[in-house]
Amino acid sequence: MLIPTSCCLCSVSDETRDHLFVDCPYIKILWGLMLRKLSGSLISFTSWTQLLGWSSSDSTTSPRTLRSIAVQATIYHTWTERNNMVYRSQTLSASDLFRLVDRTIRNTISARKTRKEFKNLMVLWLI
Numbered sequence: 001m002l003i004p005t006s007c008c009l010c011s012v013s014d015e016t017r018d019h020l021f022v023d024c025p026y027i028k029i030l031w032g033l034m035l036r037k038l039s040g041s042l043i044s045f046t047s048w049t050q051l052l053g054w055s056s057s058d059s060t061t062s063p064r065t066l067r068s069i070a071v072q073a074t075i076y077h078t079w080t081e082r083n084n085m086v087y088r089s090q091t092l093s094a095s096d097l098f099r100l101v102d103r104t105i106r107n108t109i110s111a112r113k114t115r116k117e118f119k120n121l122m123v124l125w126l127i
């Protein structure tokens, strides 16, 4: 199977973990939309290490559990989008993909709403 080495979402750089999940202009739009909801000051990530550090840290408006769910959903949908582009030549806009991320986050929280650590997450996500 012949798969191009360049990023299929932007065609600007080689496809690496850091590019696909941190540096790609496409994911930067997703992180911007997500961080607008969860972080007052941070507008994007500058490295994989910063992304992991942020997801495992806490604040009153975005607890670690919510951050982890948001990061996992964003990475999952970005990887799915990448595969759809590579194998099916189908692509969504970043804002349409963010709607899927948002739905996944809501479903994840809703499915676990009786657990103590998920109790207030829906309110925090919907603010």
Ligand SMILES: [Zn+2]
Residues within 6 Å of the ligand: 007, 008, 009, 010, 011, 012, 013, 019, 020, 023, 024, 025, 026
């Ligand atoms: Zn890219």
